[in-house]
Amino acid sequence: MPKAKVHSGAAKRFKKTAAGYKHKRAFKSHILTKMTTKRKRQLRGTSTLNGSDLPLVKRMLRSN
Template sequence: MPKMKTHSGAAKRFRKTGTGKIKRGQAKMRHILTSKDTKTKRKLGASAFVSDADYHKVSRMIPYA
């Protein structure tokens, strides 16, 4: 059986933690930041985890992470 290919777009966006969870960045932090509240920008700067509903789909895209 051939090796599985890593989805290169997913590899740039997701990282696997030591416990097996998948970390992701938050959206809406690229532009138009002047109209966003300081509290919102601070919260969006932190990383988050992939939801349980999307975990299987994302983990298939990064098989060797």
């Protein structure tokens, strides 16, 4: 039986932690000149994955 492959795009975007999965927030890659400083500051750092997205990410990363 061949090994199950991990979704390479998801593997780059999500990291497993004790609390769940962490990920970078969206809308912080380009065209930031029109965005307010407050908005850009609030998009910094990482956040944990929402519970509704958990089954999809677990399937893509082939983890139980």
